[in-house]
Amino acid sequence: MAQFGFYYDNSxxxxxxxxxxxxxxYYDLPLDAAYRKVYDIEGGNWSEGTDGALTTDCFFYHLSxxxxxxxxxxxxxxxxxxxxxxxASDGIVKVDTGKCIGCGYCVMACPYNSPMVDRExxxxxxxxxxxxxxxxxxxxxxxxxxxxxxxxxxxxxxLRARYGDISQIYPMPSSDLTHPNVVTKPSPAAQLxxxxxxxxxxxxxx
Numbered sequence: 001m002a003q004f005g006f007y008y009d010n011s012x013x014x015x016x017x018x019x020x021x022x023x024x025x026y027y028d029l030p031l032d033a034a035y036r037k038v039y040d041i042e043g044g045n046w047s048e049g050t051d052g053a054l055t056t057d058c059f060f061y062h063l064s065x066x067x068x069x070x071x072x073x074x075x076x077x078x079x080x081x082x083x084x085x086x087x088a089s090d091g092i093v094k095v096d097t098g099k100c101i102g103c104g105y106c107v108m109a110c111p112y113n114s115p116m117v118d119r120e121x122x123x124x125x126x127x128x129x130x131x132x133x134x135x136x137x138x139x140x141x142x143x144x145x146x147x148x149x150x151x152x153x154x155x156x157x158x159l160r161a162r163y164g165d166i167s168q169i170y171p172m173p174s175s176d177l178t179h180p181n182v183v184t185k186p187s188p189a190a191q192l193x194x195x196x197x198x199x200x201x202x203x204x205x206x
Contacts, residue, residue: 003091004069004129005156005181006143007163010190012150015040015062022145023066023127033116035127036066036142037206039171041190043198061189063169064151066142067114067127068180069093075126078109084124091156091181092129100124111173112180113206129153156181169193171200 017038024034044058073093075084083099084106086092095115100123106115107124115126130140138144143151152159160183167175169186170193200206 003071003156003181004134004153005091005159005183006066006068006140007152007159007183007185008064009148009150009163009185010061010063010169011185011187012148013038013062013064013187014148016147018145018147019064019142019151022141026130026141029125030118030120033118033125034206035114035125036064037113038202039063039065039200039206040202041170041193041198042201043193045197057192059189059192061187061193063171063190064142065112065114065172065182067093067129068112068178068182069129070178070180072178074109074111074178075106075115078105080105084115087131090129090131090134092131093126094128094131095124095126097121097123111177156183159183170198 015038019036020034020038023036040062042060044056046054046056048054069092073086076086081099081101083096085094087094102117102122104117107117115124118125133140140153143153163183166184167182169184169190
């Protein structure tokens, strides 16, 4: 595999968060940590026409996102010890826990809110694409657990050939920042996210 990546079908996702809980359970993560996060997004307004009729452009959708295993990862550039690194064999961004000092610079640098610092363990933690499962020919646990089959993972070139090459929807920042290896199929609701009052409604969860 030249470069690992994720595919996410926003049009299938119901926001059930099974991917989040399966990952937390598989890795026995602390209560306040999650490698994959599901953002709930809503927006839009109601307006009244001159005839008194009400119309709306309101929308609601979800965004499931883990590490983008970026081509130009900000977390790697910010790490002072080289603990955060990009694996040459598969492009997965990983943490060398023997080098990590838990400074949190990777957390501050990442525009996708992916790395975290486990204060009890004393080092950074993040999605590493379930590399051990990949080596066994299995999919990442988030992918295999999704009841709507909204997730896929594998070689990013193969994913782009199969699904297309859209890499972001709101509230993801511009893909030009770090070039994440993510393909996203937007739902009709996500295509409305440029209307007024778009917002994440579960900020305490993510």
